[in-house]
Each structure stands twice: as C-alpha cells, then as structure tokens.
Amino acid sequence: MIEVFAAFLKLGLTSFGGPIAHLGYFREEFVVRRKWVNDEAFADIVALCQFLPGPASSQVGFALGISRGRGLLGGIAAWTAFTLPSAILLLAFALGAANFSGPVGQGIIHGLKLVAVAVVAQALWGMARTLTPDRTRIGIALAAVGGVVVLDTAIGQIGAIAGGAVLGILLCRDTNAPTGHHLDFQVGHRGALAALALFAILFLVPPLLYGTGNQAMRLFEAFYRSGSLVFGGGHVVLPLLETAVVSPGWVSREAFLTGYGATQAVPGPLFTFAAYLGAVMVPAPSGVTGAVIALIALFLPGLLLVYGTLPFWDGLRRRPTAQAAMAGANASVVGILGAAFYNPVWTSAVLVPLDFFLVLAGFLLLTVWKAPAWTVVLALAAAGAISAI
Template structure:
C-alpha cells in the first residue's frame, strides 16, 4: 500500500509538472509585447481560465516581482509554478516560458554567423532603427508610471548623468543606488494593498539560505572568474550580475548588458542587431542572453548565458516570498523602490542616446523609417514584433 501510494504521488507530481510546462509553453510561444503584456497573458490564463490563483494572490505576486531586481514577468511565472507544483513547477514554468525565444535567438545568431558574420545587410540596419522606436515607446510608458512628479523626474536626470559620466556597469549600479537613497530621503512609500496570504510554502530558513546563495554568487563569482581565467565562467559571472542588478526587467537590461559585454564579448553592431531580433520574438527579453552566448561560443555559451541571467531571478524571488508580507508594509523600502525605479528611466534615456539612437539613426532615410515605426507603435498600436519585421524588410529594400 505504501509503495502504491508513493507511486500515485510521483505520478501526480509528474502530471502537475507537465501541466505547468504545457501552460507556460503556450505562453512562451504567444506572449508578445513585453513584460506588461506578459502579465496580462498570465492573468488571463492562470487566474481567469484555470483558477490556479485568486485575483488578490496574483496581484500580490506581481507586486513582489516588481519590487525585486530581475525580469518581472519571468519571476511571476516562477512564483506561479512554485505555487502550483512546488520546485518542479517553478522549473517547469521557467523552462517552458523561456525556451521558445531562447531557441529562436540562438538560431538567429547562428544564421548571422553563417551570413558574413552577422554585421552586414540593409535589413539588419532596419532592425536597429526598429529598436529606436521600440525603446522610445518603452521609455515613454515607464516615465509616465515611474516619474510622475518633479522629484522622480530629477532622480531620472541624475541617473542619466551618472551613466554618461561613468559609462560602465558601475555607472548603472551607482545610478540605481543613488535613486534608492534619494527615494528614502525625499519620497514617501506607496500605501500597501490589502494583505493577501501567498499560497507558497517556503520557510524563512529556506528563504534565508537562498538569499545567502544569491549574494554569495554575486560577490564570489567575479573573484573565482578572475582566478581561473575561464571564458565560460567569465560569461556566467557577467550574466548573473546583470540579472541580479537590473530593476524593471525587459528593456532595462539594455544599458547594463551593453556596458558588460561590449566590446569584451561582442561588437556594438552585433549587440544592437541581436537586440532588434529579440524584439521580434515572444517571451522574456532576457533571452537576448542566448543570442549573445551563441555569438560568443555556440550552443554551450548560449546555455551558460541564459541560465546565468535567470538564476538570480530564481534565487531572489523564492528567497523573498517568506518575507514579503513584512517588507511590503515597510514605508522606507517602498520609498527606496520608487527612487530606484525612477533612476531606471534615466538609465534607459542614456542607453537610448548611446548606443540605440547613435547606431540606428545615421541618415535621413533612417530618420524617416524611425518616424514611420513610431507612428505604427504610438498611433496604430501595432505589435512591436510586427514593427521590427516591417523595419527589417524596409531596411533591405531602401538601405
């Protein structure tokens, strides 16, 4: 009887694993439009259609993941998978949601390598022009939400200056730290929403171990990579650090990732080409790491970069769950987050000027195509992936 019971439990867990995997594979294949759109797809599939979570539980998970560094939509998926199928469910949700876009970008990088190194062709320049319009749309949307007043707009400006003065990863990190400190001093934290118990059984002890692991890797990987002189370890360190330090996810990864990988691993031209391609695929934008890894060292490096940039998301979101109810009610923590989020807008503005605008807009034809792309995005509400593809075609025809 015990053996039969154990077999039933194992089969049930396998069933939940594949259930979660198939649901998030569908989302990974169809979720175009960036993190905000992803959250809408998740809500429709998980809350409305399948009733895996209540509306309040889902809202609380979204609030937690927006509070933390890393890709918000992927972290929400990890938390949903954890609530449905514990650790196996979390792994199933992340794998299925990430795999389609990571695979597509890996294949794109391989195709570029086979076609004259991936740095020529009018359609590739069209992708860079599309990136100008898409990033502009993202900045505008984030600015409306994250810099609604003079104080936060000033924080964004200071972060932009910091990024220009220190054009490296330290400038990006310094801007976020400056924003958080400014927020704690001059801003008020938002009022927390009504309390809702999260359906995630993770003890504080496990959470503390995961949090320790998060910081141990963040601080220890650079030292180990420097001692061992391994390219794969250097890549793992770089992408783990980027995933651990980016607030806001999505497009916000652009400035920090550019500072870390250009020109150490890829050229600026290849970087922007891959970024344009990343806009044309569904799923999380952080799978841009698969493109860079593929360009550096084939499929092994692509796996290393993809796992590294998302590993910090696993550790930080699952470590925060047991402490979220306390943290969400702390005014200073929420004020610091408001300041850090405002700084993110400034960092995106800096990246928008260099390298997005400076590499994408080089003549009158580029400018005209950029205006057309912006018209499609802003006025006609055309999906970003379709705008990217149209810009690629236009670039091939006119450039």
C-alpha cells in the same frame, strides 16, 4: 508538473509584446480561465516581482509554477517552458547570422537595429510616465543620467541605482505601499534563506575570481551581475548588458543591436536576448555552450530572489522605507535607460534622414496604433532590405 509545463509552453510559444503584455496573458490564462489563483493573489505576486530586480513576467510565471506545482520543481517547469521557445529561436538566429552578408542581408540587419531604437523609445516613454510622475523622481532620473554619462561603466550604473534608492528614502516617503491579501506558498523559511544566501554568494564570489583567466567564469559573472541589477522590466537590461559585453569587446555593437532587434520578433521573455549574446560571444565559450551559460546566469538571480522572498513578502511590502527606496531606484533606471537610448542605441542605428523616418514610424505604430511588436519588426526589416537594393 506536466500540467504546469504544458500551460507555460503554450504561453512561451504565443506571448508576444513584452513583460506588460505577458502579465495580461498570465491573468487571462491562470486567473480567468484555469482559476489557479484569484485576482488578489495574482496582484500580490505581480507586486513582489516588480519590487525585486529581474525579469518581472518570468518571475511571476516562476511564482505561479511554485504555487500550482506545490514547490520548486513547479517553478522550474514553468520557467523552462516559458523561456525555451524564444531562447531556441534566438540561438538559431545567432548561429545563422553570418549568412546575412550581402546588401539585402545587411539591410535587414540595419532594419533590426532601427527596431531596437523604436522599441527602446516606447519602453522609455512608458516607464517615464509610470515611474517618474513627479518632479522629485524626474530629478532622480536626471541625476542618474548624469552619473552614467560621467562614469560609463558597470560601477556607474550600480552607483546610479544605489543612489536612487537612497534619494528615494530621503525624498519619496509619500509613496503609498500596496495593499493586498495574504500570500501562501509552499516555501519554507529555511529554503528561502538558502536561496538568498546562494544569490549573495554568486553575486560576490565570481568577481573575486574574475582575474583567473577563466572566460566561462567571466561570462557567468557579467550576465549574473546584469540580472541582479535589472529593476523596472526587460528593456532595462539593455544598458547593463551593453556595458557587460560590448565594452570589453566580447560582442560588437552592431551584433548587439541586431540581436536586440531580433529579440522583438520572438515570443516569450526579453531576457532570452542572453541566448543570442552567449552564442555570438568572442572569445569562447560561445555557440550553444555560451548561450546556456549566459541564459542561466541572467535569469538565475531574479528567480533566487523570488524564491527567497516569498515567505517574507507580506511584511516587507508594507514598509514605507522599502517602498520609498524602490520609488527612487525605479526613477534611476529610467535615467539609465535614457542614457542608453542615446548611446549606443540611437547613435549606432540612426545614420541618415530615412532612418529617422522609419524609427518615428515604428515608434508611432507601437504607441499610437498599438501594433504588435513583431509586425513592426517585419516592417522595418523589410524597409531596411528595400533601401539596400
């Protein structure tokens, strides 16, 4: 267990670049250097975590921890070590954000908002090329944009994902199921079914208690629901969380985008954005308590689904219907992210021509020159500070 924790703590402190980069770090560390698993098993784990909603890189790390630690405690050790560094950094940023009150501080905050625009544009571009490679899936993505524009609520986003899955079953039957070797984890069917049952209970019961006036319950429900619906990578959580916390007035749009920009400057999973949001939440619980509730609630559904699916994945991943549904759902999340890219990301950050230039420069640095995300954060934050002088 100590070995698992130490290995993932190293990665939690050094893994910049987002989910795709994290998978590269994982392969280098656990396939090439430590030889915990072979390439075939690693590819199968990645396929499972891409099939399920949730933060793919954290789910892969959780599964590798289960494999190496021979059980659930190994997975918890891996997740904790990989998540803790960035969560602590973002909590500290949230607690100190009030110090950015002068012109230079406000310029830095505006620069972080511009970072969010560039990063979301990069994610949208990459996901669109991968997940909407044909006219059928482009049409599903466009339909999802229309759905969330017309019905700008969590129900609209859920409906877009569900509708995309149905359209995928009807129209994307030619999607090829992945092949791979047999997966063997120390997860029994009884424990897996218990995890799936707990996932369903936590998804269904908190909304029924939403009107009780318990803000902690509302906070848990909002983040748990968002974590249950994130298909396609960490950036897709942006529109879900924006609907969950900005629409009811718990977090201002400016604070939301500032935190999202700061998230690009820290290593580890993008889902640790939840620690920042929980800390700046109004009303209470906020601070450390809010950060812990939001962080656990956002990650928990994805981890429960991985644990519950591991024993059954070999059979499920080869079913054409499941693959077609995922093709349609993934196309829908491109549309949802596209709608969020315009509002609130673009409309709240790009206010003058200079902002457009800085966003374009950041986007090209990320996509053409392959600059690390943290260097773009520093550059745009500095540009924002200089422009405010």
